[in-house]
Amino acid sequence: MIYAVGIGPGDPDMMPYKTVKLLNSADVIAGFETVLNIARSHFNPSAEVISMGYKDQPQQMEVVGERSRDDKVCVVCFMGDVNFSGYEYLERIHNHSQEPNPTIIPGISSAQMAASRTLTAFETAVFLTFHKRGDITEDKEFLVQILKQGKSAIVIPLPWDFMPAEISQFLIERGIPKETKVDVFEYLTWEEKEKSYARTLETCVEKFSDVSLMVVSPNKTQS
Ligand SMILES: C[S@@+](CC[C@H](N)C(=O)[O-])C[C@H]1O[C@@H](n2cnc3c(N)ncnc32)[C@H](O)[C@@H]1O
Incomplete structure (x- = not known):
């Protein structure tokens, strides 16, 4: 069993x-x-x-x-x-x-934690992972499309090729406004390791841990 x-x-x-x-x-x-x-x-x-x-x-x-x-x-x-x-x-x-x-x-996903931290209702968002084998071109296009439709995206980056900074840069190049709200979370719920970063696409430039997750919210503004 x-x-x-x-x-x-x-x-x-x-x-x-x-x-x-x-x-x-x-x-x-x-x-x-x-x-x-x-x-x-x-x-x-x-x-x-x-x-x-x-x-x-x-x-x-x-x-x-x-x-x-x-x-x-x-x-x-x-x-x-x-x-x-x-x-x-x-x-x-x-x-x-x-x-x-x-x-x-099933267990509690890091995506559920990120949704809780950002008050993102599942029905207004799409879950997406780049952390996979093979070509991610279609997933990148899908991300652009859903953001253009006003949906939020909870995104697992791809270490180390397509991390939050590269994703943000890509989205700006594809016409998503640079002021769009981005939240990056490292080590959600890990004692003494959890960190959060409130950014926009334009200011999301750091190198984050491989245990990180990104929430892009086109309909919210960063406080
Ligand atoms: C192969 S995916 C598995 C995701 C997992 N099944 C889930 O539901 O959270 C692994 C990636 O998820 C993200 N991740 C998992 N746990 C995380 C946490 N506690 N905080 C931030 N990101 C996390 C990281 O990007 C990590 O590299």
């Missing part, structure tokens, strides 16, 4: 109770080291922990699959929510753990 769980944006208290109970009792807990560290306080102390990085994900996911076929309860931890910018990782479970139907438990 494999569970794919979203462990939330960083604060270990921001996790569904169901996920906490699963982590408390799982035989196997897997994920990226930084993600595991967020959830570690909830781990079953006798669980086998399978930590992975970008390079050894396929091999480590194969091990998770083997454990699952040995009737172990396996929990694979995802950053934030599984359903926002998480499906490339989910594919690793399908392909390498050979489990086509892991049970998904």
